[in-house]
Amino acid sequence: MIDFNNLKIAFADKSNADLNRAYFLFKGMNIPFVSKLLTGLSKFALKLQLPIKPIIKATIYKQFCGGENIEKSQITIDKLWESKIGTILDFSAEGKESKADFERALKQTLASIEKAAISDNIPFSVFKPTGLCKFSLLQKINDCTSLSAVDKKEKEEYEARVNTICQLAQDKNVAVFIDAEESWVQNAIDSIVEKMMVKYNTKKALIYNTIQFYRNDRITYLNTLLERSEGKFFIGVKLVRGAYHEQEIERAKINNYPCPVHLKKSDTDRDYNQALNICINNIDRIAICAGTHNEESSQLLANLINEKGIDKNDHRIYFSQLLGMSDHISYNLSFTNYNVSKYVPYGPIKDVMPYLIRRAEENTSIAGQMGRELRNLVAERQRRKNL
Template structure:
């Protein structure tokens, strides 16, 4: 028998216990800025312009938005973040977040860097997973052409064979290291190719345990049925399914492209529909936990509480290895640290990489915080609440 601790996601003392007063005030200022959409939009344009002109703004970025959302510029620079998270029972997923590689040399560089994260994870129980984007090691144009079933040139076919070799190299290394590896979700017009690669790797490396995880973006109308079909294939071909659930990150781009090209919008009609399918997917995964290992990548408080409830109803221990909760570093600390405090398996995506290369990722994080209803205001409110709590304690001394 085990005792299940109640989980409150409102405890800001636990959520921000890793931050000093000065660090918390800096976080407060950052989210104050992000909480103002016009300021965020103008600031993003200004930073992009400054970087294009090669103005000396790295120091400012390093001490503000990069500090909030990234572990460092290298694996070694990310070590203090890894150790800090581990001291609070939160595991790390090192995510080499450099974007924009478009050459074979660039694809190989990303492959080697991802292998380095696997090598680092092999030496520590505090890094249970690694991650890669297929467009980090392959041409998006090539993937789009393959999904559209267009005939490839001999050169393109050779390039795709190299892509498959890179994917296999990463998944094989993760399997040999005894860790999991996530294949990140991307745009719908290349996602089928990514799904095929991920499922091929699952069939190869998920026979005894889950190594490879595919990502299911629940803001797509068809994703719940897609998850169920993936499970049925896993059951038919006798391998375990690794499922990382997220809501999604390309909504505006998806809708714009659908309108431009005249095909049905693949995105859910509203947030409620996305939330509903996300929670149905959680239920489906827990109901099929004998074959599915679930990573719930959610910043939604209700979904996290719902997953806790599902685990309790299934008499699952908080640290059951078939279920992980995951959030981005620098966001939703009230969810991550309170769940970890209650004994649940929690990971933080910790991006790292050279500042210039990571900025596209950081721009998306800032835009996501302003576009997702209530996200930036919730972060701002929680940090403000903890600052007030600490001030009240200090005043009583």
């Protein structure tokens, strides 16, 4: 059993000031009224260009982001690596819609691959498909809507960007995750990622799709992918529960179609854990990253690795959490020699604000996690006081 309660290990590289900052942040985020008020005020102040950036930078940005660019994230990368935790550099400019923004996201992803290629402590790169083209275009592709001449050109450009990233990933031998998004664009994402897997995963898994197990059809999807890949290509998957639960339910209700996600948390948990079993049983053909802050699933994966006699540091199996969250899982797993990496979002403050606001607002669907972060911080502060 992994002792996730070993807080001395979990917070070994955090100063008292770090713990205090995290404590006050999570305390605020744990109270929906305070969280809403603060995020609302921040959005308003940024719109009016009030000078609140230094406050954001010293608080929520410091907790959840690596730095304003790749170079400035180096301190975070090195600090994580002192505990043998790898970094996944995540350029976190969300909700952008212009060609210049897509080209900028492409450039950043390529730079992150170049950086990973020369760094032992960066095992993967990542990108979000909606960072490379308009959300509305993905939706049209998803729905097989007939495309205008402009749409067709934009589609070609988007596919070329994805291919450029995957080609560089192959040239530099760096694995790349492609994030999953809302179900109404996910078929379009799955289809291009599968094309990339066929093309680039012939010798090993370099291109990873992301599967969200709050979706009620994803075990079937995983099994079908296994069938389709047999003898043709290696599969790479990041396994997550899914970040858009409330939006999925709401949209299905408004548009009167069958809800694509589980309504009971236990059903999501069951499918997630079943997927871990399926993947480990097929580890000769699948490489996985368990992107989760769930202790039971993390323990289950560790048990499966041990039961199957797989090396703890087998390059095909990674655990991953977000920077600033669930350190008790990341640090205790890496302390016991499992492969662990953290998503390290980076970018200028104004660009990563949507990501930070999502972190603050997400606490309704992961309420249990916020309480747990807070309890761990209180306990560690107390442990240090008692020394």
